[in-house]
Amino acid sequence: MTVTFPQKGLPWLLLLPQLLITAIFFLWPAEQALEQAFYQEDAFGLSREFIGLENFADLFSNPLYYQSILTTLVFSFSVAIVGMSVALLLAVMADRVIRGKLAYQTLLIWPYAVAPALAGVLWWILFDPSMGPIALWLKSAGVDWNHYLDGSQAMILVVIASTWKQISYNFLFFLAGLQAVPRSLIEAAAIDGASPFKRFWTIVFPLLSPTTFFLLVVNLVYAFFETFGVIDATTKGGPGQSTTTLVYKVFDDGFVGLDLGGSAAQSVVLMGIVGLMTVIQFRFIERKVQYS
Amino acid sequence: MTDVILEKVGKTYPNGYHAIPSVDLSIEEGEFIVLVGPSGCGKSTLLRMVAGLESISTGELRIRGERMNEKEPADRDIAMVFQNYALYPHMTVYDNMAYGLKNRGMAKDLIAEKVSDVAAMLGLTELLQRKPRQLSGGQRQRVAMGRAMVRDPKVFLFDEPLSNLDAKLRVQMRVEIRQLQRKLGTTTLYVTHDQVEAMTLADRLVVLNKGKAEQIGTPMDLYNKPATPFVAAFIGSPSMNLLDAHLTEQGITVSDELTLPLSHPHRGAIVWGIRPEHLDVSDEHNADFALRIQAVESLGAETLIHGKVETTSGQGDAMVVRLSGPHLPDINSLMWLKAPAQYWHLFDAVTQQRL
Amino acid sequence: MIENRPWLTFVSHATLLTGIALVALPVWMALVASTHPASAFGVGHIPLWFGDAGAETWGAVLFDKAGNGVDVPVWFMMLNSLIMALGITFGKIAISLLSAYAIVFFRFPFRNLCFWIIFMTLMLPVEVRIVPTYEVVANLDLLNSYTGLTLPLIASATATFLFRQCFLSIPGELVEAARMDGAGPWRFFFDILLPLSRTNIAALFVILFIYGWNQYLWPLLITTDDAYYTLVMSIKRMLSVTDGDIAWNQIMATTLLAMLPPVAVVIGMQKLFVKGLVDSEK
Numbered sequence: 002m003t004v005t006f007p008q009k010g011l012p013w014l015l016l017l018p019q020l021l022i023t024a025i026f027f028l029w030p031a032e033q034a035l036e037q038a039f040y041q042e043d044a045f046g047l048s049r050e051f052i053g054l055e056n057f058a059d060l061f062s063n064p065l066y067y068q069s070i071l072t073t074l075v076f077s078f079s080v081a082i083v084g085m086s087v088a089l090l091l092a093v094m095a096d097r098v099i100r101g102k103l104a105y106q107t108l109l110i111w112p113y114a115v116a117p118a119l120a121g122v123l124w125w126i127l128f129d130p131s132m133g134p135i136a137l138w139l140k141s142a143g144v145d146w147n148h149y150l151d152g153s154q155a156m157i158l159v160v161i162a163s164t165w166k167q168i169s170y171n172f173l174f175f176l177a178g179l180q181a182v183p184r185s186l187i188e189a190a191a192i193d194g195a196s197p198f199k200r201f202w203t204i205v206f207p208l209l210s211p212t213t214f215f216l217l218v219v220n221l222v223y224a225f226f227e228t229f230g231v232i233d234a235t236t237k238g239g240p241g242q243s244t245t246t247l248v249y250k251v252f253d254d255g256f257v258g259l260d261l262g263g264s265a266a267q268s269v270v271l272m273g274i275v276g277l278m279t280v281i282q283f284r285f286i287e288r289k290v291q292y293s
Numbered sequence: 294m295t296d297v298i299l300e301k302v303g304k305t306y307p308n309g310y311h312a313i314p315s316v317d318l319s320i321e322e323g324e325f326i327v328l329v330g331p332s333g334c335g336k337s338t339l340l341r342m343v344a345g346l347e348s349i350s351t352g353e354l355r356i357r358g359e360r361m362n363e364k365e366p367a368d369r370d371i372a373m374v375f376q377n378y379a380l381y382p383h384m385t386v387y388d389n390m391a392y393g394l395k396n397r398g399m400a401k402d403l404i405a406e407k408v409s410d411v412a413a414m415l416g417l418t419e420l421l422q423r424k425p426r427q428l429s430g431g432q433r434q435r436v437a438m439g440r441a442m443v444r445d446p447k448v449f450l451f452d453e454p455l456s457n458l459d460a461k462l463r464v465q466m467r468v469e470i471r472q473l474q475r476k477l478g479t480t481t482l483y484v485t486h487d488q489v490e491a492m493t494l495a496d497r498l499v500v501l502n503k504g505k506a507e508q509i510g511t512p513m514d515l516y517n518k519p520a521t522p523f524v525a526a527f528i529g530s531p532s533m534n535l536l537d538a539h540l541t542e543q544g545i546t547v548s549d550e551l552t553l554p555l556s557h558p559h560r561g562a563i564v565w566g567i568r569p570e571h572l573d574v575s576d577e578h579n580a581d582f583a584l585r586i587q588a589v590e591s592l593g594a595e596t597l598i599h600g601k602v603e604t605t606s607g608q609g610d611a612m613v614v615r616l617s618g619p620h621l622p623d624i625n626s627l628m629w630l631k632a633p634a635q636y637w638h639l640f641d642a643v644t645q646q647r648l
Numbered sequence: 649m650i651e652n653r654p655w656l657t658f659v660s661h662a663t664l665l666t667g668i669a670l671v672a673l674p675v676w677m678a679l680v681a682s683t684h685p686a687s688a689f690g691v692g693h694i695p696l697w698f699g700d701a702g703a704e705t706w707g708a709v710l711f712d713k714a715g716n717g718v719d720v721p722v723w724f725m726m727l728n729s730l731i732m733a734l735g736i737t738f739g740k741i742a743i744s745l746l747s748a749y750a751i752v753f754f755r756f757p758f759r760n761l762c763f764w765i766i767f768m769t770l771m772l773p774v775e776v777r778i779v780p781t782y783e784v785v786a787n788l789d790l791l792n793s794y795t796g797l798t799l800p801l802i803a804s805a806t807a808t809f810l811f812r813q814c815f816l817s818i819p820g821e822l823v824e825a826a827r828m829d830g831a832g833p834w835r836f837f838f839d840i841l842l843p844l845s846r847t848n849i850a851a852l853f854v855i856l857f858i859y860g861w862n863q864y865l866w867p868l869l870i871t872t873d874d875a876y877y878t879l880v881m882s883i884k885r886m887l888s889v890t891d892g893d894i895a896w897n898q899i900m901a902t903t904l905l906a907m908l909p910p911v912a913v914v915i916g917m918q919k920l921f922v923k924g925l926v927d928s929e930k
C-alpha cells in the first residue's frame with residue numbers, strides 16, 4: 002500500500018494531458034472506425050448510408066481477407082521462429098566466450114536501431130533480381146530469384162528483412178536469460194558427465210522457457226504491428242496479395258483502395274484482437290507488479 | 294505540563310479492519326513513552342496517527358492543547374525516525390538533514406548553523422558530504438535521528454528505529470538515544486516489539502495487545518504488578534511462568550493435584566504466575582513442589598532450567614527456573630522448588646484481570 | 649568455463665563472427681554502393697568494392713538535395729527527424745511521468761478507469777486505426793505541421809507503466825519522510841521523485857528516441873510538403889521515382905545517414921539502451 006497525497010483536484014490536472022491526447026488521437030479515431038464500419042461512404046466522402054453489418058459480412062466472405070490472415074500467420078511465426086533460433090544460437094555462443102563478450106554484443110545489437118523501412122530497403126536491394134548481389138549469386142547457383150513475380154520469394158524477403166532487425170532484441174534477452182542460469186546447476190550436470198550439448202538441451206533450454214515464451218509473444222506482436230515499413234518499402238504487399246498482412250491491408254484498402262468502410266471494419270476487427278491481447282497482458286503485468 | 298493527549302483514539306482501516314478500538318494516553322512534557330507489543334498489535338498504527346500519516350477514525354489527538362486530527366504531518370511540529378531510516382538516497386547527509394528546514398523557508402545560514410550543531414552532537418560532521426549509500430547502518434541511523442533533531446520538534450516519534458542494526462550496535466544506539474533525549478528534553482513516543490529495549494528506554498510503557506492498551510506504567514510497575522497475564526508474559530525475560538489453576542478454600546491447585554496454601558476470597562478458575570527468577574531451590578521437606586528436569590540452558594552467569602511439574606499423572610505444567618551462576622543438574626532428575634508467596638501473581642481466568 | 653575444449657571455443661568465436669558479418673552485410677553493401685556514381689548501377693550488378701565517387705555523393709545528398717525527386721538536403725530532413733524524435737520523446741516522458749504520478753500517489757474516483765483508458769493505447773498502434781486517425785488529424789488541420797508529426801504519437805502506455813512500476817518501488821517511508829519534512833506534491837515530485845527516476849528516464853529516452861526517429865508511416869501520410877519531410881520517410885518518396893531513373897548511390901547514402909543517429913545512440917549508450925529495453929518489456 003503506497004502512501005498518497007490528499008489533494009483531490011491535482012491528480013486530474015496531472016492526468017489531463019495524457020487523457021486529452023488519448024481521447025483525441027486514440028478514442029475518437031477508434032470511435033470513428035467503429036462508425037465507419039457500419040456505413041458505406043462514396044469515394045468523395047460526400048454522402049454515406051448506414052449499412053449495418055454489411056462491411057463485416059463482406060469482409061468475412063472475402064477470400065482475400067482469409068488469405069491475408071494466413072499470410073499474417075505464416076509471416077509472424079516465420080519471423081518469430083527464425084529470429085529466435087538465430088538469436089539463441091548467437092547468445093549461447095556469446096555466453097560461452099570469455100573474451101570480447103561486450104564487443105560481440107555491441108556488434109550484434111545495433112540493427113535494433115534501424116528503422117523497419119530502411120531494413121526493408123537494404124535487403125530489397127541485396128535481393129534485387131537485376132542487380133542485387135545475393136540474387137545474382139543465387140542465379141549462378143541455379144535459383145531463379147525474382148521476388149517481384151514469385152510470392153513465396155517475396156515472403157522470404159520480408160521475413161529476412163524483418164528478422165534481421167529483431168535478432169538484436171532476441172539476442173539481448175536470451176543472453177540475459179542464459180546469464181541468469183545458476184552456474185551451480187551446470188557444474189552439477191558437468192560432474193554428472195553430461196556433454197555440453199546434452200547440458201544445453203536438458204538443463205539450460207528448459208530453464209530458458211520463460212524467456213522463450215516472452216520473446217515469442219513480443220516477436221508475434223512485432224511481426225503483426227511493427228513491420229509495416231518493411232513491407233511497404235519492399236513488396237508493397239505483392240506480388241498479388243502474397244505479402245499483404247492484416248495491418249498492411251488496413252492501410253492498403255483505406256488509402257490505396259479507398260474502401261473506407263472495409264478498412265474501418267478491418268480496424269475494428271484488429272482492435273478487437275488487440276483488446277483481447279490487452280486484457281491478457283494486463284493480467285500478466287498486474288501479477289508482475291503485485292510483488293513489488 | 295501535559296504535552297500530548299490521546300483521547301479515545303481509534304482506527305478503522307478503509308478495508309474495514311478495526312486496528313485500534315480506543316486508546317487513552319496522556320504524555321507529560323519531556324517524557325519518554327514506549328509503545329510495546331507483539332508484531333501486528335497496532336503500534337505503528339497508533340504512532341502514525343500521532344504523526345498524521347494515518348487519519349484518526351475516532352477520538353481526538355491534542356499536542357500542547359491544540360487539536361491535531363485535521364493537521365498535515367508537516368504542520369504538527371513533530372519529527373519521525375523510520376525503521377528503514379528513509380534517507381533520501383540522492384541527497385548528501387547535509388541535504389537530508391536540511392531538507393525539512395529548506396521547505397519551511399528557513400534562511401540558508403541558519404540552516405547551516407543548525408545542521409552543523411546537530412551533526413557535531415551526533416558525530417556526523419565528517420560525513421556531511423557523503424551520500425547515504427556510503428554510510429554504515431549505524432551512521433545512517435544517526436543521520437535519520439539528526440534529520441529529526443534539526444527540526445527541533447515538540448515531539449519525536451520513533452518506529453522500531455533499531456531493528457535493522459546488529460545486536461551490539463542496537464545496545465549502543467539504545468543508550469545513545471536515551472542520553473540524547475535526556476539532554477534535549479523532547480517528548481518522545483517510541484515503538485518497539487523488543488521488551489528489553491522497551492524496559493531500558495521508557496519512562497512509561499504502554500503495552501498494546503490487539504489494539505488495546507493492556508497496561509500503562511513505569512517499567513517497574515509493569516514488572517512488579519502486571520495487570521493481565523498478557524503483560525505478565527510479555528514483560529521480563531525469560532517470561533513469567535503462567536499456569537492454569539483453581540482457587541479454593543484450601544488454596545491454589547495447579548496441575549490438577551498440587552495445592553499451594555492460600556486464603557483468598559476469590560473462587561474458581563485463575564491463572565497463577567511466578568517469574569523464573571523468583572523460584573528458589575529447596576529440599577524435599579521444605580519444597581512446595583518438584584520439577585522433572587527436561588532441558589538445561591547454561592549461559593554462564595545464569596542457568597535456565599526447563600521442566601515439568603512432577604505429578605502422579607505425569608501431565609504437569611511446564612515451568613522455567615532461572616538460577617544465577619552455573620548449575621549442571623541431570624536431565625530427568627527431580628528438582629525441589631520453593632515458590633515464595635510474595636512473588637505470586639494471580640489473575641482471574643475469565644476477565645484476565647489481576648486479583 | 650567448466651571444461652577446456654578449444655575446438656568449442658573456436659566454434660563459438662567463428663559462429664559469432666559469421667553472425668556479425670551477416671548482420672553487417674546489408675550496411676556494407678550500402679556503404680560500397682554509395683561510393684559509386686549513379687551510372688555504375690545500370691550495368692546489371694552492384695559494385696562489390698569501394699569506388700571513388702563517395703565524397704561527391706555524400707556531399708550532394710547531405711548539403712544539396714537528396715535526389716530522386718526529394719528536393720531538400722539530408723541535413724534539413726535530419727533536422728525535421730530530430731524535431732519529431734525529440735518532440736515525441738520529451739512529450740511521452742513528460743505526460744507519462746505526470747500520469748504515473750497521479751495514478752500512484754493520489755486516490756481519486758475513476759482512477760482505475762483512467763488506468764484502463766491509458767492501457768488501451770498500449771496495444772492500439774497507429775497502424776491499426778490509421779485511416780480514422782488520419783482523418784482526425786486532417787480535421788484538426790494538423791497535416792504538414794510539427795504538431796501533427798508529434799502529438800498523435802506521444803500518448804504512451806508503455807512509458808506510463810514503466811514509471812508506474814518505478815514509482816511503486818519507491819519505499820513508502822521515503823514518501824512519508826518527505827511529507828513530514830513539509831514537501832507538498834510538487835516539491836516531492838521535483839525534489840524526490842524525478843531525481844530518483846533519473847536512470848529510468850534516461851533509459852527510456854534512448855528507446856523513445858529510436859522509436860521517434862524511426863517513424864515511417866505516420867510522417868509519410870501527413871506530410872506532403874518537403875518542408876516537413878523526415879529522413880526515414882523520404883526514402884519512400886525517393887523510391888517512388890519511375891524505375892529506370894533511380895539513383896541508387898544517393899538512396900544508399902541517404903539510408904545510411906538515416907540510420908546513423910539511432911545506431912550511434914544505441915552503441916554510445918549501450919548500457920542505458922539495454923536497461924531501457926529490459927525495463928519496457930511490456
Ligand SMILES: Nc1ncnc2c1ncn2[C@@H]1O[C@H](COP(=O)(O)OP(=O)(O)O)[C@@H](O)[C@H]1O
Binds near residue numbers: 306312331332333337
Ligand atoms: N493500511 C492498512 N489497511 C488495513 N489493515 C492494516 C493496514 N495497515 C496495518 N493494518 C493492520 O493493522 C494491524 C496493526 O498493524 P501495525 O500497526 O502495523 O502493527 P505493528 O506495528 O504493531 O506491528 C495489523 O493487523 C495490520 O495487518
Ligand SMILES: [Mg+2]
Binds near residue numbers: 338453
Ligand atoms: Mg510496525
